[in-house]
Amino acid sequence: MTENPDTPVIEYFYSIHSAFAWIGARKLEDIAKASGRGIIHKPFDFIPVITAANGGTYLNISDARMKYFFGREIDRWAEYRDQPCIHTRPKWHDEPQALASGMVLAAQAQGLNADALSHEILGMHWRDDGNINGRDDLARACQAAGLDAEPLLQAALTPDIQARFIACTDEAITRSVFGSPTYVLDGDMFYGQDHLEMMERATKQPFRPSPE
DSSP: OOOOTTSOEEEEEEOTTOHHHHHHHHHHHHHHHHHTOEEEEEEOOHHHHHHHHTTTOOOOOOHHHHHIIIIIHHHHHHHHTTOOOOSSOOTTTTSOSHHHHHHHHHHHHTTSOHHHHHHHHHHHHHTTOOOTTOHHHHHHHHHHTTOOHHHHHHHHTSHHHHHHHHHHHHHHHHTTOOSSSEEEETTEEEESGGGHHHHHHHHHSOOOOOOO
């Protein structure tokens, strides 16, 4: 959706290649619908955000932690949320994110169904092992979302849309986002799709502020 000051929203910061964004996508959409909120998509460039969150150093994760967090955790959460997910690292996982992120931002700017497009791109990558930088795979994701692919492919890398992508990345850094996905509800940040149930409660009964 496009931002409207009269419509309550959930701000959605995420990387377009994020496994946990995919796993939580349907639950996020359900929460937004049930609470009468729109979703503002703020896809960001993953490495600069994570590097900033780690004090200027990119993640240095042990093999054991990597196997647990990006293996067992993905398998269990995918099963728990009934989101079909491949059980290996996607073949095209290290491809640039600008094109796919730009398509979501272009759809949002044009008032199209960015929720459906984001959902299908994430699924194309983590369900189907598709290429987040591949025009054919992205076109198929558009078709699955009920959108015309070519105008979004053309708009995605234009200066205006890429400026929005950079702005989302800068905003994530400024607001101390430290992982994908991160949801912000009325200023309260919820990191990780494993906190969606907490955010769901907050749509009905906000949590008390923490002491300063």
